[in-house]
Amino acid sequence: MTLIPWILLLLAVLVQLFTLPVLVGRKDPDAAGWKGAIPGWHFFVWLDLIQRPWYWAIFLLVPGINLIMLTVMHVELGLAFGRRSTKDQWIMGALPWWGLWELRQGQEAWVGKRDWTKTRKSTAREWSEALIWATVVAGSLRMLIVEPFTIPTPSMEGSMLVGDYLIVSKTSYGPKLPRTPFTMPFVHNALPGGLTPSYTDWFSLPNLRLPGFRDVERYDAVVFSFPHGDTVYVDPNLVGHDYYALLRRDGIRRAGGDVQTFALHPDRYMDEARAAAAKKPGLRARPVDKMENYVKRCVGLPGESVSVVDGQLHIDGVAVENPEGLQKEYRVVFSSQAEAQQAFRKLELTKLDLGPVSAIPEGIAAVMALTEAEVAGMETLASSVEPMSNSHRRGRLEMFPNVWDDEFNQWDPDNFGPVLLPKQGLTVELTARNLNLYRRWITAYEHHTLEELPNGDVLVDGVPSTSFTFGMNGYWMMGDNRHRSADSRMWGFVPEDHIVGRATVTWFSKQNEAQHGESKIRWDRMMRAVK
Numbered sequence: 001m002t003l004i005p006w007i008l009l010l011l012a013v014l015v016q017l018f019t020l021p022v023l024v025g026r027k028d029p030d031a032a033g034w035k036g037a038i039p040g041w042h043f044f045v046w047l048d049l050i051q052r053p054w055y056w057a058i059f060l061l062v063p064g065i066n067l068i069m070l071t072v073m074h075v076e077l078g079l080a081f082g083r084r085s086t087k088d089q090w091i092m093g094a095l096p097w098w099g100l101w102e103l104r105q106g107q108e109a110w111v112g113k114r115d116w117t118k119t120r121k122s123t124a125r126e127w128s129e130a131l132i133w134a135t136v137v138a139g140s141l142r143m144l145i146v147e148p149f150t151i152p153t154p155s156m157e158g159s160m161l162v163g164d165y166l167i168v169s170k171t172s173y174g175p176k177l178p179r180t181p182f183t184m185p186f187v188h189n190a191l192p193g194g195l196t197p198s199y200t201d202w203f204s205l206p207n208l209r210l211p212g213f214r215d216v217e218r219y220d221a222v223v224f225s226f227p228h229g230d231t232v233y234v235d236p237n238l239v240g241h242d243y244y245a246l247l248r249r250d251g252i253r254r255a256g257g258d259v260q261t262f263a264l265h266p267d268r269y270m271d272e273a274r275a276a277a278a279k280k281p282g283l284r285a286r287p288v289d290k291m292e293n294y295v296k297r298c299v300g301l302p303g304e305s306v307s308v309v310d311g312q313l314h315i316d317g318v319a320v321e322n323p324e325g326l327q328k329e330y331r332v333v334f335s336s337q338a339e340a341q342q343a344f345r346k347l348e349l350t351k352l353d354l355g356p357v358s359a360i361p362e363g364i365a366a367v368m369a370l371t372e373a374e375v376a377g378m379e380t381l382a383s384s385v386e387p388m389s390n391s392h393r394r395g396r397l398e399m400f401p402n403v404w405d406d407e408f409n410q411w412d413p414d415n416f417g418p419v420l421l422p423k424q425g426l427t428v429e430l431t432a433r434n435l436n437l438y439r440r441w442i443t444a445y446e447h448h449t450l451e452e453l454p455n456g457d458v459l460v461d462g463v464p465s466t467s468f469t470f471g472m473n474g475y476w477m478m479g480d481n482r483h484r485s486a487d488s489r490m491w492g493f494v495p496e497d498h499i500v501g502r503a504t505v506t507w508f509s510k511q512n513e514a515q516h517g518e519s520k521i522r523w524d525r526m527m528r529a530v531k
Contacts, residue, residue, distance in 0.1 A: 015101055064143070078091075138185075181205060189286060233283060245398075311414040332366050405436065
Protein backbone atom coordinates (compact mmCIF):
# COMPACT_ATOMS: atom_id res chain seq x y z
CA MET A 1 0.00 0.00 0.00
CA THR A 2 2.80 2.43 0.82
CA LEU A 3 4.33 1.93 -2.64
CA ILE A 4 1.24 3.13 -4.49
CA PRO A 5 1.76 6.89 -3.81
CA TRP A 6 5.40 6.62 -4.89
CA ILE A 7 4.39 4.82 -8.08
CA LEU A 8 1.80 7.49 -8.84
CA LEU A 9 4.36 10.23 -8.16
CA LEU A 10 6.95 8.59 -10.41
CA LEU A 11 4.33 8.11 -13.13
CA ALA A 12 3.36 11.81 -12.90
CA VAL A 13 7.01 12.89 -13.29
CA LEU A 14 7.50 10.54 -16.26
CA VAL A 15 4.41 11.92 -17.97
CA GLN A 16 5.70 15.45 -17.36
CA LEU A 17 9.08 14.59 -18.91
CA PHE A 18 7.42 13.08 -21.97
CA THR A 19 4.90 15.89 -22.37
CA LEU A 20 6.85 19.11 -21.83
CA PRO A 21 9.26 18.80 -24.83
CA VAL A 22 6.26 18.43 -27.14
CA LEU A 23 4.48 21.43 -25.61
CA VAL A 24 7.65 23.57 -25.85
CA GLY A 25 7.75 22.80 -29.57
CA ARG A 26 4.19 24.03 -29.97
CA LYS A 27 5.03 27.32 -28.31
CA ASP A 28 8.31 27.86 -30.19
CA PRO A 29 9.52 25.32 -32.77
CA ASP A 30 13.04 26.75 -32.50
CA ALA A 31 13.24 26.40 -28.70
CA ALA A 32 15.35 23.69 -27.03
CA GLY A 33 12.48 21.39 -26.16
CA TRP A 34 14.85 18.72 -24.86
CA LYS A 35 15.34 20.77 -21.69
CA GLY A 36 11.81 19.79 -20.71
CA ALA A 37 12.96 16.17 -20.46
CA ILE A 38 15.67 16.89 -17.86
CA PRO A 39 14.38 15.98 -14.36
CA GLY A 40 14.40 19.04 -12.11
CA TRP A 41 15.16 21.51 -14.88
CA HIS A 42 11.83 20.63 -16.48
CA PHE A 43 10.09 22.63 -13.72
CA PHE A 44 11.70 25.86 -15.00
CA VAL A 45 10.66 24.96 -18.56
CA TRP A 46 7.17 24.37 -17.21
CA LEU A 47 7.09 27.74 -15.44
CA ASP A 48 8.16 29.43 -18.67
CA LEU A 49 5.29 27.77 -20.54
CA ILE A 50 2.75 29.04 -18.02
CA GLN A 51 4.50 32.43 -17.78
CA ARG A 52 5.05 32.27 -14.06
CA PRO A 53 8.13 33.47 -12.10
CA TRP A 54 11.07 31.15 -11.48
CA TYR A 55 10.76 31.41 -7.68
CA TRP A 56 7.63 29.28 -7.78
CA ALA A 57 10.13 26.42 -7.98
CA ILE A 58 11.18 27.17 -4.40
CA PHE A 59 7.77 26.09 -3.12
CA LEU A 60 8.23 22.77 -4.93
CA LEU A 61 10.92 21.94 -2.36
CA VAL A 62 8.51 22.14 0.58
CA PRO A 63 6.77 18.80 1.31
CA GLY A 64 3.00 19.15 1.42
CA ILE A 65 3.11 22.65 -0.07
CA ASN A 66 4.65 21.20 -3.24
CA LEU A 67 1.52 19.09 -3.77
CA ILE A 68 -0.56 22.27 -3.84
CA MET A 69 1.93 23.94 -6.19
CA LEU A 70 1.97 20.99 -8.58
CA THR A 71 -1.82 21.01 -8.72
CA VAL A 72 -1.80 24.74 -9.52
CA MET A 73 0.89 24.28 -12.19
CA HIS A 74 -0.99 21.41 -13.83
CA VAL A 75 -4.12 23.55 -14.07
CA GLU A 76 -2.10 26.54 -15.35
CA LEU A 77 -0.50 24.37 -18.04
CA GLY A 78 -3.93 23.39 -19.33
CA LEU A 79 -4.99 27.06 -19.34
CA ALA A 80 -1.87 28.00 -21.33
CA PHE A 81 -3.01 25.64 -24.09
CA GLY A 82 -6.62 26.76 -24.16
CA ARG A 83 -8.14 24.16 -21.84
CA ARG A 84 -10.18 26.57 -19.77
CA SER A 85 -13.51 24.89 -19.12
CA THR A 86 -14.33 23.89 -15.55
CA LYS A 87 -14.19 20.22 -16.58
CA ASP A 88 -10.73 20.62 -18.15
CA GLN A 89 -9.38 22.39 -15.07
CA TRP A 90 -10.68 19.65 -12.77
CA ILE A 91 -9.10 16.97 -14.95
CA MET A 92 -5.72 18.74 -14.98
CA GLY A 93 -5.81 19.29 -11.23
CA ALA A 94 -7.22 15.98 -10.00
CA LEU A 95 -6.05 13.57 -12.74
CA PRO A 96 -2.79 15.05 -14.08
CA TRP A 97 -1.62 11.70 -15.53
CA TRP A 98 -4.62 11.61 -17.85
CA GLY A 99 -4.77 15.37 -18.44
CA LEU A 100 -1.07 15.75 -19.35
CA TRP A 101 -1.06 12.80 -21.73
CA GLU A 102 -4.27 13.98 -23.41
CA LEU A 103 -2.70 17.45 -23.77
CA ARG A 104 0.42 15.91 -25.33
CA GLN A 105 -1.59 13.87 -27.81
CA GLY A 106 -3.82 16.82 -28.75
CA GLN A 107 -3.17 19.66 -31.17
CA GLU A 108 -3.96 22.71 -29.02
CA ALA A 109 -1.75 25.72 -29.70
CA TRP A 110 -0.05 27.68 -26.96
CA VAL A 111 -2.09 30.77 -26.01
CA GLY A 112 -0.30 31.79 -22.81
CA LYS A 113 -1.69 32.50 -19.39
CA ARG A 114 -5.20 33.78 -19.04
CA ASP A 115 -5.59 37.55 -19.48
CA TRP A 116 -7.81 39.04 -16.80
CA THR A 117 -7.39 42.70 -17.82
CA LYS A 118 -10.66 42.72 -19.77
CA THR A 119 -12.58 40.15 -17.71
CA ARG A 120 -13.36 40.41 -14.04
CA LYS A 121 -12.65 37.35 -11.92
CA SER A 122 -15.58 35.95 -10.00
CA THR A 123 -15.62 36.54 -6.25
CA ALA A 124 -15.26 32.80 -5.64
CA ARG A 125 -12.19 32.60 -7.87
CA GLU A 126 -10.56 35.64 -6.25
CA TRP A 127 -11.08 34.21 -2.79
CA SER A 128 -9.89 30.75 -3.86
CA GLU A 129 -6.67 32.09 -5.35
CA ALA A 130 -6.04 34.29 -2.31
CA LEU A 131 -6.55 31.36 0.05
CA ILE A 132 -4.30 29.09 -2.00
CA TRP A 133 -1.45 31.59 -1.99
CA ALA A 134 -1.93 32.41 1.67
CA THR A 135 -1.69 28.68 2.39
CA VAL A 136 1.41 28.25 0.23
CA VAL A 137 3.32 31.20 1.67
CA ALA A 138 2.22 30.89 5.32
CA GLY A 139 2.54 27.10 5.23
CA SER A 140 6.09 27.33 3.91
CA LEU A 141 7.06 29.86 6.58
CA ARG A 142 5.47 27.72 9.30
CA MET A 143 7.21 24.59 8.12
CA LEU A 144 10.67 25.99 7.41
CA ILE A 145 11.14 29.23 9.37
CA VAL A 146 8.97 29.82 12.46
CA GLU A 147 5.91 28.29 14.10
CA PRO A 148 3.69 29.54 16.95
CA PHE A 149 3.45 27.43 20.11
CA THR A 150 1.42 27.79 23.30
CA ILE A 151 2.51 26.84 26.82
CA PRO A 152 -0.31 24.53 28.01
CA THR A 153 1.03 23.25 31.36
CA PRO A 154 2.98 24.70 34.32
CA SER A 155 6.00 22.40 33.86
CA MET A 156 8.13 25.39 32.81
CA GLU A 157 6.65 27.87 35.32
CA GLY A 158 9.26 30.27 36.58
CA SER A 159 10.58 31.01 33.10
CA MET A 160 7.69 30.22 30.74
CA LEU A 161 4.13 30.63 31.98
CA VAL A 162 0.85 28.96 31.10
CA GLY A 163 -0.73 31.25 28.54
CA ASP A 164 2.54 32.32 26.92
CA TYR A 165 2.46 32.28 23.12
CA LEU A 166 5.91 31.51 21.74
CA ILE A 167 7.67 31.83 18.41
CA VAL A 168 9.56 28.62 17.70
CA SER A 169 12.55 28.97 15.39
CA LYS A 170 12.83 26.11 12.93
CA THR A 171 16.05 27.46 11.44
CA SER A 172 18.05 27.31 14.71
CA TYR A 173 18.64 23.56 14.51
CA GLY A 174 17.52 23.18 10.88
CA PRO A 175 13.94 22.72 9.64
CA LYS A 176 12.73 19.14 9.92
CA LEU A 177 10.77 18.25 6.81
CA PRO A 178 7.44 16.51 7.47
CA ARG A 179 7.11 12.78 7.12
CA THR A 180 3.37 13.03 6.40
CA PRO A 181 2.92 15.63 3.62
CA PHE A 182 -0.79 14.91 3.09
CA THR A 183 -2.12 17.01 5.96
CA MET A 184 -4.59 19.78 6.69
CA PRO A 185 -2.70 23.10 6.60
CA PHE A 186 -2.09 24.86 9.93
CA VAL A 187 -3.51 21.94 11.96
CA HIS A 188 -1.07 19.78 13.89
CA ASN A 189 -2.58 16.32 14.36
CA ALA A 190 -6.37 16.49 14.83
CA LEU A 191 -9.19 18.41 13.21
CA PRO A 192 -10.68 21.16 15.40
CA GLY A 193 -13.45 20.03 17.70
CA GLY A 194 -12.46 16.38 17.94
CA LEU A 195 -9.75 13.76 17.60
CA THR A 196 -10.18 12.97 13.90
CA PRO A 197 -6.67 12.87 12.36
CA SER A 198 -5.83 15.90 10.23
CA TYR A 199 -3.44 13.87 8.08
CA THR A 200 -3.11 10.63 6.15
CA ASP A 201 -0.14 8.38 6.88
CA TRP A 202 -0.47 6.13 3.84
CA PHE A 203 2.20 8.26 2.13
CA SER A 204 5.27 9.05 4.20
CA LEU A 205 8.70 10.53 3.55
CA PRO A 206 12.06 9.57 5.09
CA ASN A 207 13.48 11.58 7.97
CA LEU A 208 15.28 14.65 6.64
CA ARG A 209 16.49 17.82 8.36
CA LEU A 210 17.89 20.82 6.52
CA PRO A 211 21.05 22.54 7.84
CA GLY A 212 20.57 24.87 10.81
CA PHE A 213 22.50 27.75 12.31
CA ARG A 214 23.66 25.84 15.39
CA ASP A 215 23.31 22.71 17.48
CA VAL A 216 21.14 22.27 20.56
CA GLU A 217 22.91 23.87 23.51
CA ARG A 218 22.53 23.36 27.24
CA TYR A 219 19.55 25.23 28.71
CA ASP A 220 17.95 25.92 25.33
CA ALA A 221 14.15 25.90 25.58
CA VAL A 222 13.45 23.16 23.05
CA VAL A 223 10.17 22.17 21.39
CA PHE A 224 10.08 18.50 20.45
CA SER A 225 7.76 15.67 19.51
CA PHE A 226 6.92 13.79 22.72
CA PRO A 227 8.82 10.46 22.44
CA HIS A 228 6.08 8.47 24.20
CA GLY A 229 3.43 9.99 21.94
CA ASP A 230 3.78 7.40 19.18
CA THR A 231 0.52 5.88 20.51
CA VAL A 232 -2.34 7.79 22.15
CA TYR A 233 -5.63 7.06 23.86
CA VAL A 234 -8.52 8.29 21.70
CA ASP A 235 -9.87 10.34 24.56
CA PRO A 236 -9.70 14.16 24.78
CA ASN A 237 -8.65 14.01 28.44
CA LEU A 238 -5.87 11.46 27.89
CA VAL A 239 -4.61 12.08 24.35
CA GLY A 240 -1.76 14.40 25.36
CA HIS A 241 -0.48 12.22 28.20
CA ASP A 242 2.18 9.52 28.38
CA TYR A 243 0.55 6.46 26.79
CA TYR A 244 3.01 4.02 28.34
CA ALA A 245 2.61 5.50 31.82
CA LEU A 246 -1.18 5.27 31.54
CA LEU A 247 -0.92 1.69 30.34
CA ARG A 248 1.48 0.80 33.16
CA ARG A 249 -0.84 2.39 35.73
CA ASP A 250 -3.74 0.27 34.47
CA GLY A 251 -1.49 -2.81 34.44
CA ILE A 252 -0.58 -2.25 38.10
CA ARG A 253 -4.27 -1.89 38.90
CA ARG A 254 -4.90 -5.24 37.21
CA ALA A 255 -2.15 -6.72 39.38
CA GLY A 256 -4.18 -5.80 42.45
CA GLY A 257 -2.47 -2.46 42.84
CA ASP A 258 0.78 -4.10 43.89
CA VAL A 259 3.86 -2.93 41.97
CA GLN A 260 5.92 -6.00 42.85
CA THR A 261 3.20 -8.35 41.61
CA PHE A 262 3.05 -6.35 38.37
CA ALA A 263 6.85 -6.46 38.06
CA LEU A 264 6.84 -10.28 38.11
CA HIS A 265 4.85 -10.42 34.84
CA PRO A 266 4.80 -6.90 33.35
CA ASP A 267 4.17 -8.04 29.77
CA ARG A 268 1.09 -9.99 30.80
CA TYR A 269 -0.53 -7.10 32.67
CA MET A 270 0.48 -4.55 30.03
CA ASP A 271 -1.05 -6.72 27.29
CA GLU A 272 -4.28 -6.96 29.26
CA ALA A 273 -4.35 -3.19 29.74
CA ARG A 274 -3.55 -2.58 26.07
CA ALA A 275 -6.30 -4.93 24.88
CA ALA A 276 -8.84 -3.20 27.11
CA ALA A 277 -7.73 0.28 25.99
CA ALA A 278 -7.93 -0.77 22.32
CA LYS A 279 -11.62 -1.53 22.83
CA LYS A 280 -12.41 1.56 24.88
CA PRO A 281 -11.61 4.41 24.41
CA GLY A 282 -9.47 3.12 21.53
CA LEU A 283 -5.81 3.53 20.62
CA ARG A 284 -4.20 5.33 17.70
CA ALA A 285 -0.63 5.36 16.42
CA ARG A 286 0.96 8.64 15.36
CA PRO A 287 4.01 9.33 13.16
CA VAL A 288 6.88 11.36 14.62
CA ASP A 289 5.86 14.69 13.09
CA LYS A 290 2.28 14.31 14.37
CA MET A 291 3.07 13.48 17.99
CA GLU A 292 2.15 16.01 20.67
CA ASN A 293 4.65 18.86 20.92
CA TYR A 294 6.31 19.45 24.29
CA VAL A 295 8.60 22.26 25.42
CA LYS A 296 11.30 21.62 28.03
CA ARG A 297 14.79 22.83 28.78
CA CYS A 298 17.64 20.76 27.39
CA VAL A 299 19.94 19.98 30.32
CA GLY A 300 21.94 17.05 28.93
CA LEU A 301 23.75 16.77 25.58
CA PRO A 302 24.75 13.67 23.59
CA GLY A 303 27.48 11.61 25.22
CA GLU A 304 27.13 13.27 28.63
CA SER A 305 26.30 11.49 31.86
CA VAL A 306 23.30 13.05 33.63
CA SER A 307 22.43 12.65 37.29
CA VAL A 308 20.46 14.48 39.96
CA VAL A 309 21.74 14.48 43.54
CA ASP A 310 19.54 15.96 46.28
CA GLY A 311 17.74 18.04 43.67
CA GLN A 312 20.91 19.38 42.06
CA LEU A 313 21.66 18.56 38.41
CA HIS A 314 25.09 17.04 37.73
CA ILE A 315 26.73 16.60 34.32
CA ASP A 316 29.55 14.04 34.16
CA GLY A 317 29.56 14.04 37.95
CA VAL A 318 29.96 17.83 38.33
CA ALA A 319 27.18 20.09 39.65
CA VAL A 320 26.07 22.71 37.11
CA GLU A 321 24.48 26.09 37.61
CA ASN A 322 20.69 26.05 37.65
CA PRO A 323 18.76 28.03 35.03
CA GLU A 324 17.17 31.28 36.14
CA GLY A 325 13.60 30.85 37.37
CA LEU A 326 13.97 27.23 38.51
CA GLN A 327 11.11 26.15 40.80
CA LYS A 328 10.89 23.43 43.44
CA GLU A 329 8.19 22.43 45.89
CA TYR A 330 8.28 23.61 49.49
CA ARG A 331 6.08 23.06 52.52
CA VAL A 332 5.16 26.53 53.75
CA VAL A 333 3.50 27.06 57.13
CA PHE A 334 1.45 30.22 57.83
CA SER A 335 0.09 31.21 61.23
CA SER A 336 -3.18 32.35 59.69
CA GLN A 337 -5.09 32.62 56.44
CA ALA A 338 -4.52 36.39 56.43
CA GLU A 339 -0.76 35.83 56.57
CA ALA A 340 -1.00 33.39 53.64
CA GLN A 341 -3.04 35.83 51.54
CA GLN A 342 -0.59 38.64 52.27
CA ALA A 343 2.37 36.48 51.17
CA PHE A 344 0.49 35.46 48.03
CA ARG A 345 -0.11 39.09 47.07
CA LYS A 346 3.37 40.37 47.88
CA LEU A 347 5.13 37.65 45.91
CA GLU A 348 2.54 37.83 43.07
CA LEU A 349 1.92 34.10 43.17
CA THR A 350 -0.94 32.38 41.31
CA LYS A 351 -3.10 29.30 41.75
CA LEU A 352 -0.61 27.33 39.65
CA ASP A 353 2.04 27.88 42.32
CA LEU A 354 -0.21 26.43 45.00
CA GLY A 355 -0.55 22.74 45.82
CA PRO A 356 -2.43 20.92 48.59
CA VAL A 357 -3.43 23.05 51.59
CA SER A 358 -4.20 21.62 55.04
CA ALA A 359 -5.06 22.92 58.50
CA ILE A 360 -2.50 22.09 61.22
CA PRO A 361 -2.21 23.10 64.90
CA GLU A 362 0.30 25.81 63.96
CA GLY A 363 -2.07 27.33 61.37
CA ILE A 364 -2.07 26.47 57.66
CA ALA A 365 0.38 24.29 55.72
CA ALA A 366 0.59 24.69 51.94
CA VAL A 367 2.68 22.94 49.31
CA MET A 368 4.01 25.61 46.94
CA ALA A 369 6.25 25.73 43.86
CA LEU A 370 8.76 28.55 44.43
CA THR A 371 11.88 29.98 42.87
CA GLU A 372 14.95 30.71 45.02
CA ALA A 373 14.01 34.40 45.06
CA GLU A 374 10.47 33.56 46.15
CA VAL A 375 11.80 31.29 48.91
CA ALA A 376 13.91 34.16 50.24
CA GLY A 377 10.86 36.41 50.24
CA MET A 378 8.62 33.75 51.74
CA GLU A 379 10.98 33.18 54.67
CA THR A 380 10.21 36.72 55.86
CA LEU A 381 6.44 36.29 55.41
CA ALA A 382 5.72 32.74 56.64
CA SER A 383 6.36 30.81 59.84
CA SER A 384 8.54 28.21 58.10
CA VAL A 385 9.63 27.12 54.62
CA GLU A 386 10.99 23.59 54.12
CA PRO A 387 11.91 21.68 50.91
CA MET A 388 9.56 18.85 50.00
CA SER A 389 10.88 15.31 49.77
CA ASN A 390 10.10 13.10 46.77
CA SER A 391 11.27 9.84 48.33
CA HIS A 392 7.67 8.54 48.34
CA ARG A 393 7.89 8.23 44.54
CA ARG A 394 10.57 5.55 44.71
CA GLY A 395 9.83 1.99 43.69
CA ARG A 396 6.59 2.89 41.86
CA LEU A 397 7.96 2.45 38.31
CA GLU A 398 7.36 6.17 37.68
CA MET A 399 11.00 6.92 37.02
CA PHE A 400 12.84 6.07 33.81
CA PRO A 401 13.57 3.34 32.75
CA ASN A 402 10.29 2.27 34.40
CA VAL A 403 11.44 -1.24 35.34
CA TRP A 404 11.70 -3.04 38.69
CA ASP A 405 15.35 -3.06 39.74
CA ASP A 406 17.22 -2.54 43.00
CA GLU A 407 19.09 0.48 41.60
CA PHE A 408 16.22 2.10 39.71
CA ASN A 409 13.83 1.63 42.63
CA GLN A 410 15.93 4.16 44.59
CA TRP A 411 15.48 6.86 41.97
CA ASP A 412 13.11 9.79 42.43
CA PRO A 413 12.90 13.27 40.81
CA ASP A 414 15.57 14.61 43.21
CA ASN A 415 17.92 11.62 43.16
CA PHE A 416 18.48 10.08 39.79
CA GLY A 417 21.11 8.49 37.58
CA PRO A 418 23.74 8.51 36.34
CA VAL A 419 22.44 7.97 32.82
CA LEU A 420 24.72 8.15 29.76
CA LEU A 421 23.06 9.93 26.84
CA PRO A 422 23.22 8.36 23.36
CA LYS A 423 25.68 9.94 20.95
CA GLN A 424 26.13 9.01 17.33
CA GLY A 425 29.12 6.65 17.04
CA LEU A 426 29.31 5.99 20.81
CA THR A 427 29.39 2.29 21.76
CA VAL A 428 27.99 0.83 24.98
CA GLU A 429 28.14 -2.68 26.38
CA LEU A 430 24.82 -4.53 26.40
CA THR A 431 24.81 -5.23 30.11
CA ALA A 432 21.57 -5.88 32.00
CA ARG A 433 21.57 -2.25 33.19
CA ASN A 434 22.18 -0.83 29.72
CA LEU A 435 19.51 -3.04 28.18
CA ASN A 436 17.01 -1.52 30.59
CA LEU A 437 18.18 2.00 29.74
CA TYR A 438 18.45 1.66 25.97
CA ARG A 439 15.95 -1.06 25.04
CA ARG A 440 13.38 1.42 23.71
CA TRP A 441 16.08 3.51 22.05
CA ILE A 442 17.39 0.52 20.12
CA THR A 443 13.99 -0.77 19.05
CA ALA A 444 11.58 2.18 18.81
CA TYR A 445 13.93 5.04 17.91
CA GLU A 446 16.63 3.34 15.84
CA HIS A 447 14.32 0.57 14.58
CA HIS A 448 16.49 -2.48 15.29
CA THR A 449 15.19 -5.81 16.49
CA LEU A 450 16.35 -6.82 19.95
CA GLU A 451 15.99 -10.34 21.35
CA GLU A 452 17.16 -11.43 24.78
CA LEU A 453 17.65 -15.21 24.96
CA PRO A 454 17.12 -17.31 28.14
CA ASN A 455 20.87 -18.06 28.31
CA GLY A 456 21.65 -14.33 28.54
CA ASP A 457 22.73 -13.81 24.93
CA VAL A 458 21.46 -10.75 23.09
CA LEU A 459 20.59 -10.63 19.40
CA VAL A 460 20.50 -7.29 17.59
CA ASP A 461 18.91 -7.68 14.15
CA GLY A 462 19.35 -11.42 14.61
CA VAL A 463 23.11 -11.15 15.22
CA PRO A 464 24.65 -12.08 18.61
CA SER A 465 25.90 -8.83 20.12
CA THR A 466 27.66 -7.74 23.28
CA SER A 467 27.64 -4.04 22.43
CA PHE A 468 25.62 -1.45 20.53
CA THR A 469 26.78 1.65 18.64
CA PHE A 470 24.33 4.54 18.62
CA GLY A 471 23.23 5.80 15.22
CA MET A 472 21.96 9.20 16.34
CA ASN A 473 22.10 11.67 19.21
CA GLY A 474 19.89 11.80 22.28
CA TYR A 475 19.06 14.69 24.61
CA TRP A 476 17.86 15.01 28.20
CA MET A 477 14.98 17.43 28.78
CA MET A 478 13.71 18.72 32.13
CA GLY A 479 11.11 21.25 33.15
CA ASP A 480 12.04 24.33 35.17
CA ASN A 481 9.23 23.47 37.60
CA ARG A 482 11.26 20.50 38.75
CA HIS A 483 8.73 18.82 41.03
CA ARG A 484 5.75 19.33 38.71
CA SER A 485 7.20 18.33 35.39
CA ALA A 486 6.84 15.01 33.58
CA ASP A 487 10.12 14.98 31.68
CA SER A 488 13.12 12.82 30.81
CA ARG A 489 13.34 11.64 34.42
CA MET A 490 10.05 9.81 33.76
CA TRP A 491 10.26 8.85 30.07
CA GLY A 492 13.90 9.06 29.04
CA PHE A 493 15.74 10.36 26.02
CA VAL A 494 14.62 12.70 23.25
CA PRO A 495 16.07 11.51 19.90
CA GLU A 496 17.44 14.16 17.56
CA ASP A 497 14.83 13.36 14.90
CA HIS A 498 12.13 14.40 17.40
CA ILE A 499 13.55 17.93 17.82
CA VAL A 500 11.23 20.56 16.28
CA GLY A 501 12.89 23.89 17.09
CA ARG A 502 13.97 26.41 19.70
CA ALA A 503 11.56 28.65 21.60
CA THR A 504 12.89 32.17 20.99
CA VAL A 505 10.31 34.88 21.72
CA THR A 506 7.12 35.26 23.77
CA TRP A 507 5.03 37.35 21.38
CA PHE A 508 1.85 37.35 23.50
CA SER A 509 0.89 36.26 27.02
CA LYS A 510 -2.46 35.98 28.76
CA GLN A 511 -3.35 34.44 32.10
CA ASN A 512 -6.81 33.07 32.81
CA GLU A 513 -8.90 33.23 35.94
CA ALA A 514 -9.33 29.48 36.39
CA GLN A 515 -5.59 28.79 36.66
CA HIS A 516 -4.22 32.07 37.92
CA GLY A 517 -7.07 33.62 39.91
CA GLU A 518 -7.24 36.61 37.57
CA SER A 519 -7.70 37.08 33.85
CA LYS A 520 -5.42 39.63 32.21
CA ILE A 521 -2.92 40.25 29.46
CA ARG A 522 0.68 40.15 30.67
CA TRP A 523 1.96 43.22 28.86
CA ASP A 524 5.40 42.93 30.46
CA ARG A 525 5.96 39.58 28.69
CA MET A 526 5.07 40.77 25.18
CA MET A 527 7.90 40.38 22.61
CA ARG A 528 10.20 39.10 25.33
CA ALA A 529 13.11 36.80 24.53
CA VAL A 530 12.84 33.31 25.99
CA LYS A 531 15.72 32.65 28.39
